Amino acid sequence: MHIPDGYLSPQTYLPFYAFIIPYLALASKKVKKSLRSRHAPLMALGAAFSFVIMMFNIPIPGGTTGHAVGGVIVAILLGPWAASIAVSVALIVQALLFGDGGITALGANCFNMAVVIPFVGYYSYKLIAGGSEITAPRRWVAGAIAGYLGINAAALLAGIEFGIQPLIASAPDGRPLYAPYSLVVSLPAMALEHLLLFGLIEALVTALVIRYLQKADRELLTIYGGAQ
């Protein structure tokens, strides 16, 4: 889901940049209110976890690869705003150091993976978990569903961003200037692989961490929105 440089037209990547910069400033303000300096190591852990989980490329035999993002579990533990910052830092380092995801596409990639995933994931979790006990099985089930929904929302969006490029810009000979595949191709390609496989990985990762914390340290599941 890391869109490289060259796939998005300036008409697409510039608006995403225009959104993401003030968005991250707002996110910092929100995080300052909800977290304390003792939570900084957890923020670091969350960002590093998201980075490393994205390195586990899951293959579709003979086809493409994909991976989980880990953005939903970070959002559940630290809140969606903190997850936005953590995943954005991971994405920025991936782009700058490892060329994974483009520099021009960074705004769009942050929007898909660091805004949509945490927010869809966090609010799905909240809705499904409801007022259940912190150790209730319903919590990890909610986490699994939230992980699945979060990453699939982002994949759908990336599919749209790819697919609208031929509509936005083409050369005089009619050939697309940027991402060449239309929505009819890009949307099912991005949606299906995440619906069938990569979404399940995000679900698994999210549920496993919640189950672990339910047994090991339930307080960590109450940081955001819980007691300060």
Added chain:
Amino acid sequence: MKKSLSTVQKMWLGLAVLALASPVGIILPARLKAGSAWGEWSPAELEQRLGYLPQGMKKLAETWQAPMPDYAFKGWNILGLSAQSLAYLGSALIGITVIAALMLLLGKIGLKD
């Protein structure tokens, strides 16, 4: 507080285990003959798929030369899978270190006690 600290430490340990296992993320796709993620083809790959390279992409694709492209050390892509796995592991450790340091710094500057 002490208890939650130890859980966080355990999770860092878990993260280290994940980092050590990270080469699975290139070995498994190689074994199962899976290629790039959808929409993440290099310009050369895309040109092969399409028979041409989109004109706008040509310029934009050269926006940035990452120091460790594709989680590898420069020139190592001609070496075998075991060398690439080592580079991948190195990338995981470097990435984790840089990201954790950045986040701790941000937390130190931004968050109140």
